[in-house]
Amino acid sequence: MTDDRTAALKARVCDAIDARADEIIAFAKDVQAEPELGYKEVKTTEKVVSLFEDLDLDVETELAITGARARAGSGDFVAAVLGELDALVNPDHPMADPETGAVHACGHNAQLAHLVGTAFGLVGSGVVSDLDGAVEFVAVPAEEYLDLDYRRGLLEAGDIEFFGGKQELIRRGYVDDWDAAAMMHAGSDTPERTITSNFSTNGFVGKFVTYRGTEAHAGAAPEEGVNALNAAMLGMNAVHAQRERFRDEDHVRVHPIITRGGDGVNVVPAEVTMESYVRAASVEAVADANESVNRALAAGAMGVGGDVEIEDYPGYMPLRTDETIVAFYDENARDIVGPDAVTAGTPHLSGSTDMGDITQLVPGIHPWTGGFEGAVHARDFRVVDEEMAYVIPAKLTACTLVDLLTSPEAMAAVREAKAEKRGREEYLDAVRSLRTTTTESYRD
Ligand SMILES: [Zn+2]
Ligand SMILES: [Zn+2]
Structure with missing residues (x-):
């Protein structure tokens, strides 16, 4: 595809997101106002589902107790966009639910804004039908590894095998036909408009x-x-x-x-x-x-x-980011956010995420994006730049998927990277x- 044609698709995607920016921000705040812990995200899932349905998408729910997914476009290359549904427990946070102590102090509500914003951009604009692959939008349960007595109960009842929602999605076969996976995560202590996209985790x-x-x-x-x-x-x-x-x-x-x-x-x-x-x-x-x-x-x-x-x-599992997708992402970040938006280097972070498990099977990215003050999980964590926190990441992911899903060479490179990763059974053996x-x- 010519650069001009790609640029035109990206402009349509970004315009569609800008047109609904207020709605995206209101949605993020609505999710933030009713925080729910992992495998209990019933209301949060409903909120995502209703916006997917507004886009005329066919939605499947209860992926792993909670969660939802909807696929748009066609082609046998499938790129998944993920958003985590769950909050964490910090009763000292001013926005914590007084009864449960649950609070979106890890910015997962921003991930859901990114998820629906990306869908507004790619599906709402109609651009998804001009791509050479499909996009699956997935609201995923239970990323925070906590509330473990409750989850051990689910495990003993046979409702789950793993504490992490993405692990459950893998076990249940939802990830089998994904060729690429993208999400974003709130940057810790990152009020400025910067992005760290290329890194590994423990x-x-x-x-x-x-x-x-x-x-x-x-x-x-x-x-x-x-x-x-x-x-x-x-x-x-x-x-x-x-x-x-x-x-x-x-x-x-x-x-x-x-x-x-x-x-x-x-x-x-x-x-x-x-x-x-x-x-x-x-x-x-x-x-x-x-x-x-x-x-x-x-x-x-x-x-x-x-x-x-x-x-x-x-x-x-440890997270590894995919070079091909990161390169597109960084280019879009420089175009949309600014020439100095992407931080240099490829750090190793000693925290962990179950996006690591996904990247053991599927090439993916998990960029840390700015607009957030205070450390993630801490009582002073908050959004200080709503456009950066809730709206811009959707443009970055949507434009990255336009780049990827219009480039046969890039799709081939990502498929090659996937071939070197674990299959589902090999992954399950390792985890078990x-x-x-x-x-x-x-x-x-
Ligand atoms: Zn967290
Ligand atoms: Zn998180």
């Missing part, structure tokens, strides 16, 4: 640890007890003693918390529970670090002569291998 294992001892009167007869809190403290310190063996390039992060530390101060604690993640830059490094962390945790039980149970659950329960008993 993967992780999630961990529940239970130390069991024997209760006893803490004053009259502590010698008859086995102190599970002492076991936990020894275990945690043994974890800290592993840190000098973690290689810098693996970006290992281990950050345990105690979730139950004892029940009454005059009783020797008989049961103490902890949660942790073990994160690292590659699947192999996660597995290595996790093995030494589990050994260290067991040492706590050995030290006091108690029991330990360690339940490991798959966390998220991280689900283990280890129990050790050191009773006298």
Whole structure:
């Protein structure tokens, strides 16, 4: 396709988004006003569905408990645009729901604005029918890895196998025919109009640890007890003693918390529970670090002569961004936002996202875009530039998809990149291998 023709399609897409900018912003605020946690995003899904239906799209719902998707255009190359539905818990945030503590302090409402905005741009303008591929718009449940007691209940009931919504979409086969995947994410502490598009992230294992001892009167007869809190403290310190063996390039992060530390101060604690993640830059490094962390945790039980149970659950896979799509994205960012909009370098970020799982199978992008003040998840996180936060990212993704889906060479390059990635079964084997329960008993 000629450059002129591509430029004309992009102009139509951007005009269609500008024409509905106020509506996109109002939608983002409406989602923000009713935050819902993962796998509970019923109202939020309905809000997205009603806008998809306004575009005359056929919508499928309940992808993984919640969630929705709609496909537009034709051709056997499929590009997915994703938006995360869920909020997180931070009761100290001024916009938190007073009952649940849920709040959009990770900007997922901006992702949904981006999702519907991209649909307004590509479908509302009619441009999607001029492309050599289809675009699937997907509202995805449960990105934040939290509220885990609830999710373990879903898991035990057989409603889900994985805590992450994108992992569930993969397991259920929704991702099988995707050739490319695009989303955006609110940049942390990024009020200015800048974009970081080319980077990698850590993967992780999630961990529940239970130390069991024997209760006893803490004053009259502590010698008859086995102190599970002492076991936990020894275990945690043994974890800290592993840190000098973690290689810098693996970006290992281990950050345990105690979730139950004892029940009454005059009783020797008989049961103490902890949660942790073990994160690292590659699947192999996660597995290595996790093995030494589990050994260290067991040492706590050995030290006091108690029991330990360690339940490991798959966390998220490391994210890798796709060069071809990033190159288009950056070019559009320079055109639309400004020549200095794209930050230099290809950083590694030690946080994690289940978009990482998607990029293990499908070439994709997960750019961090500006317009947000305060750190993501923190109480002072807020939007300071509504156009940048809610409207411009939709133009960037829509124009990137125009570039990709009008270029046979680029589509071939992305397909080639996909051929080198994992298939669904290989992915599922890798993720399932991280689900283990280890129990050790050191009773006298
Ligand atoms: Zn988050
Ligand atoms: Zn997020």
